[in-house]
Amino acid sequence: MAxxxxxxxxxxxxxxxxxxxxxxxxxxxPQGHQxxxxxxxxxxxxxxxxxxxxxxxxxFKTQLxxxxxxxxxxAYRDASMAMCALVAAxxxxxxxxxxxRVEELIVSNEVLQNFPADQLRQRFNQHVDRLVANxxxxxxxxxxxxxxAAKKPAEARAVIQTGMVIAGAxxxxxxxxxxxxxxxxxxxxxxxxxxxx
Numbered sequence: 539m540a541x542x543x544x545x546x547x548x549x550x551x552x553x554x555x556x557x558x559x560x561x562x563x564x565x566x567x568p569q570g571h572q573x574x575x576x577x578x579x580x581x582x583x584x585x586x587x588x589x590x591x592x593x594x595x596x597x598f599k600t601q602l603x604x605x606x607x608x609x610x611x612x613a614y615r616d617a618s619m620a621m622c623a624l625v626a627a628x629x630x631x632x633x634x635x636x637x638x639r640v641e642e643l644i645v646s647n648e649v650l651q652n653f654p655a656d657q658l659r660q661r662f663n664q665h666v667d668r669l670v671a672n673x674x675x676x677x678x679x680x681x682x683x684x685x686x687a688a689k690k691p692a693e694a695r696a697v698i699q700t701g702m703v704i705a706g707a708x709x710x711x712x713x714x715x716x717x718x719x720x721x722x723x724x725x726x727x728x729x730x731x732x733x734x735x
Contacts, residue, residue, distance in 0.1 A: 594734065595706040598699040602649045609696050610652050617687035618650065619658060620680040621701035621722055623665030628705075628714035630673050632666050643704050650700070677721075685725040694726040698733055 602609070626632050626640045644662055645655040665683075669676035687693045701722060705715045716735045723730040 591706055591709065591711065595703055598703050599648070602696055602699050602703070605692055605696060606649045606652065608692060609649055611690075611693065613687045613689070614693045614696060615650075615653050615657065616661060617684045617693070617697045618700040619644070619661035620665050620683040621697050621719075622704045623662050623669060624677065624680050624684075624718040624722065625701050625705040625715050626662075627666055627669035627673070627676070628712060628718040630714075632670055637663070637666060639708075640704060643707050647700070647703070649696070681721060681725045684722050688726045691728075694728050695732070697726065698722060698728060702733060 622640060622644055626636060641659055641662060644650055644658050650658055665676065665680050667676075668679055684697060687697050698719060701719055702711075705711060705719065719733065719735045720730045723733065723735070
């Protein structure tokens with residue numbers, strides 16, 4: 539669980555800075571208080587770690603929304619679809635129901651609405667098909683597409699955040715999903731520690 543600590547710190551700091559805008563003092567309101575409590579007891583697992591992951595996903599969503607206007611390039615679109623496919627197929631298989639669930643998350647994602655839904659679906663499914671047919675080959679193709687977003691650091695980070703938002707939507711980060719995200723970080727030249735993986 540230690541890998542979440544640094545990010546919990548970031549999430550907490552971020553939350554407190556958000557909290558001070560509307561409230562008279564920092565950490566006011568039940569949410570700020572809970573986050574603080576959860577962090578103070580590092581030995582706690584279960585609900586507290588689940589909460590921090592949900593906070594983390596919320597943090598990434600906020601960060602992505604703040605740069606939404608910059609995320610309109612084909613490189614970001616293609617790389618984030620390859621990233622989502624890698625996460626969906628991280629354990630080497632994709633159930634039809636899971637494919638559909640991820641597809642729905644993609645087309646309803648605020649930032650990805652910069653792109654036509656059919657473009658997103660097509661690219662996502664193309665990568666998933668390749669991964670299912672030949673995982674190693676499909677993975678290396680996906681990572682090549684992901685690496686094209688490395689030229690712009692903001693886009694590179696957004697690709698990872700998009701993958702994590704989609705992966706974490708079910709509240710669980712599987713070890714295989716974390717591994718896929720680490721590999722994408724390597725392809726993009728972004729330190730995985732920034733994302734707690």
